[in-house]
Amino acid sequence: MAIIEQRLAEMGLQLPEPLKVRDGLKLPFAWVRVRGTRAYISGHVASNPDGTLAKPLGKVGAEVSPEQGYASARLVALAHLASLKRALGDLDRVTAWLRVFAMVNVAPGFNETPLVTNGYSDLILALYGPDVGAHARSSIGMAIPLNAPVNCEAEVEIDGKSPGAG
Template structure:
């Protein structure tokens, strides 16, 4: 039977990808008590990296789309870790990194792509604390990377 969160994903037209394997010497997630710590998920959809440095107003939407995809990839990791997305009690925190040119200052607008997704999918439980940080470079030249802390039952 499909749970409430999975039904919401279907309503939004979102199909979760398989949770990605680590690209280096780390694990995709750690469970400690009732907290799930998810390693940074990069902007990748259908096996293709969403790459490039963000600079100027024209890139904000491309960045938001990349952040949203990171959010989808995070949800795939939540499902892999917990088995049932309805176990999520609260999205505690997101930390987003934006591959930014030195004069780019709209990192919060970019990371809204992930934040908005979590509220769409989890409702009030998706509202979270957050950091949005500019980075000189990200792995594989991706536009965005986002990590998360999730409270679960």
């Protein structure tokens, strides 16, 4: 078993299926775009293991507590890892997490978005360690599609192997 997947298993974490959206909602983009030694990960929201949208939904600081927002950001990281696994074949191909752009669905007056986004960063650092997992990050408040508490996009550096190569 690959190292990162072994760490996920040891932490009791499961990678989710692809996001399931309502009929008629088209998403005409790639979840992960690999170009050279970079993988660009589209914005993801928190999902359950079966790919359904994770609850709670709503604005952090109103319907969603900061702690629930943190948990949602952690689920977004798992969704990113699942998409990377599907695109790359092996999560150990990630040689560096470069940047994370986090968008938090905030209630008026809530300005502690970094506390929420730490759920994403803490998981990546726990899995990959500081050498590979350290990343630049922005964390801003805005309205989020599907009323999800958190939406993140990211960019990683990968090795040059093709999927499945060992």
